[in-house]
Amino acid sequence: MKEIVVISGKGGTGKTSITASFAVLGGNDVVVSDCDVDAADMHLLLKPDFKFSEEFYSGEIAYIEQSSCTGCGKCFDVCRFDAISFNNSHYSIDPLSCEGCGYCSQVCPTSAIINKSRLSGKWFKSGIKTGSKMIHARLDIGADNSGKLVAKVKNEAKTLANKEGKPFVLIDGSPGIGCPVVSSLSGANFVILVVEPSVSGVHDLKRVYQVVKNFNLKAGCIINKANINHEKYEEIKDFLNEENIIHLADLPYNENFTKAMVNGMTIVEYDQGELVRILTQTWEKIKTIV
Missing domain, CATH: 3.40.50.300 (P-loop containing nucleotide triphosphate hydrolases)
Structure with a gap:
């Protein structure tokens, strides 16, 4: 081949x-x-007929578990990608801006932030x-x-x-x-x-x-x-x-x-x-x- x-x-x-x-x-x-x-x-x-498809995961993205978040704002202070914002009395992460570096999870005192695998796209096998x-x-x-x-x-x-x-x-x-x-x-x-x-x-x-x-x-x-x-x-x-x-x-x-x-x-x-x-x-x- x-x-x-x-x-x-x-x-x-x-x-x-x-x-x-x-x-x-x-x-x-x-x-x-x-x-x-x-x-x-x-x-x-x-x-192509898109007969077979599979999700493709690559890299990581941060996620805040709201039930564990105390709202201290330490994650907001350390994020250098402006991915964390404060709205409606809670912090959230913009998935488009997050680089998955994990710094926010390291400084979180309650371990409310975890990194998850990022869904990056799909691949297909087609006739x-x-x-x-x-x-x-x-x-x-x-x-x-x-x-x-x-x-x-x-x-x-x-x-x-x-x-x-x-x-x-x-x-x-x-x-x-x-x-x-x-x-x-x-x-x-x-x-x-x-x-x-x-x-x-x-x-x-x-x-x-x-x-x-x-x-x-x-x-x-x-x-x-x-x-x-x-x-x-x-x-x-x-x-x-x-x-x-x-x-x-x-x-x-x-x-x-x-x-x-x-x-x-x-x-x-x-x-x-x-x-x-x-x-x-x-x-x-x-x-x-x-």
Whole structure:
């Protein structure tokens, strides 16, 4: 089983649209893993059935047992996150502000404050329209530890792929270089970088590749909207040559990408022209590489 991770240095490069297209082209050979848990949207294109779900707990949150609270206010005095407030004659904790550090429970003279495991979101195992499976998740509003949820999603996808004898796990990673990206890259066999030829696109490509380089991972690059800025396109090509990154494909700007998304479809389902040919050839090239 080979693990292919698709990432981008910035949002809006077409990363998820391209990943979903590869999922359709890969069909039943691919277990899809949506690791962009902070802003998951792969489900819009692959139509999962949400057949199985499980709550995900990570980190801690403080809770005040009102029957034991004397209202001394010591917890309020020591909280540095402004998570504790006094209203209606009692103290309470705002779950969005609480960092679960436990300091308040340490100073409480009556042990009225305890730390509980924080419900951070849910993860799902779904059948999708390709006939294969997808592991995906939803991080709750204001929840942290997205890297741990990514690790959970990845591990479940790998377990499922091994169990069902699937040759590929295809991972849609988060944009940027944060903890979710690092978690997505761990254990990967091949990384696909999706970039657009713009000032921010070039800058963030170089930045995210430094993360990939630290993992000593083999990488390829797809330049999306390749014809919108010739100068930046050439700059990207020079960078790929300097770093020995495989230049996988150039995708021209095409409004059918947007039309496909509006219709809840991948571009390889919606468009039967040049884009399908390029993406099909690229997927075959990726399979050969890994």
